[in-house]
Amino acid sequence: xxxxxxxxxxxxxxxxxxxxxxxxxxxxxxxxxxxxxxxxxxxxxxxxxxxxxxxxxxxxxxxxxxxxxxxxxxxxxxxxxxxxxxxxxxxxxxxxxxxxxxxxxxxxxxxxxxxxxxxxxxxxxxxxxxxxxxxxxxxxxxxxxxxxxxxxxxxxxxxxxxxxxxxxxxxxxxxxxxxxxxxxxxxxxxxxxxxxxxxxxxxxxxxxxxxxxxxxxxxxxxxxxxxxxxxxxxxxxxxxxxxxxxxxxxxxxxxxxxxxxxxxxxxxxxxxxx
Numbered sequence: 288x289x290x291x292x293x294x295x296x297x298x299x300x301x302x303x304x305x306x307x308x309x310x311x312x313x314x315x316x317x318x319x320x321x322x323x324x325x326x327x328x329x330x331x332x333x334x335x336x337x338x339x340x341x342x343x344x345x346x347x348x349x350x351x352x353x354x355x356x357x358x359x360x361x362x363x364x365x366x367x368x369x370x371x372x373x374x375x376x377x378x379x380x381x382x383x384x385x386x387x388x389x390x391x392x393x394x395x396x397x398x399x400x401x402x403x404x405x406x407x408x409x410x411x412x413x414x415x416x417x418x419x420x421x422x423x424x425x426x427x428x429x430x431x432x433x434x435x436x437x438x439x440x441x442x443x444x445x446x447x448x449x450x451x452x453x454x455x456x457x458x459x460x461x462x463x464x465x466x467x468x469x470x471x472x473x474x475x476x477x478x479x480x481x482x483x484x485x486x487x488x489x490x491x492x493x494x495x496x497x498x499x500x501x502x503x504x505x506x507x508x509x510x511x512x513x514x515x516x517x518x519x520x521x522x523x524x525x526x527x528x529x530x531x532x533x534x535x536x537x538x539x540x541x542x543x544x545x546x547x548x549x550x551x552x553x554x555x556x557x558x559x560x561x
Contacts, residue, residue: 289500293508301515304341307454312400319555332493339486340512345475364427375438400449401546407450408539415531421466426473
């Protein structure tokens with residue numbers, strides 16, 4: 288059944304990685320409901336590695352934009368954009384190195400994820416309910432200072448598993464004056480070094496762990512994640528062109544409440560997932 292679990296994980300990862308609904312929460316729910324028999328270290332590593340497929344989907348979707356980086360030596364807008372992306376990743380890297388293991392050991396629990404989904408949903412609703420006029424409509428004009436602030440806000444997802452990296456970076460961008468599509472696109476860009484680096488590092492360091500389920504299944508999960516994430520990116524951009532995020536806010540609260548009910552009724556355990 289390993290191939291089946293790999294496909295399901297790939298579908299869930301592809302759908303949820305860039306939508307502001309927490310891929311962590313959904314992968315936890317998926318693993319528990321399916322009764323995936325993999326050891327915790329295998330599941331955790333597999334989930335990180337197949338993020339690489341979702342990151343490749345961003346590169347494929349925006350390949351024309353990413354080709355502009357070849358002009359970075361002379362194009363000041365490209366210099367500002369990519370300096371901003373690099374700077375925005377620094378807080379998450381520092382916090383991950385300092386507290387990553389502690390967070391996994393103490394906060395990687397379904398109940399923590401559930402409350403993160405619920406609180407994040409409420410925050411999302413409040414941000415969308417503001418009377419504010421966006422002033423930034425292009426990722427190349429965000430600037431380094433705002434990029435750093437967005438990257439710092441993004442750390443909510445690291446400090447509180449289940450809050451969602453995409454949700455925190457998108458909401459942070461909107462609060463700082465980015466319009467909805469620009470905040471979403473910048474969140475995609477931030478995911479490339481943040482998630483791509485983590486996926487590559489885990490794959491290199493944990494090949495022996497992944498060998499327990501087979502390299503073919505890992506590749507299968509990443510490939511499914513790539514295809515589904517590519518479709519999800521296009522859908523999300525079309526959706527937010529005419530809609531806000533309030534529907535996602537409601538969905539987060541419902542899923543978070545569902546996880547709490549499953550824990551309370553004993554259907555889902557609340558032990559450490561690390």
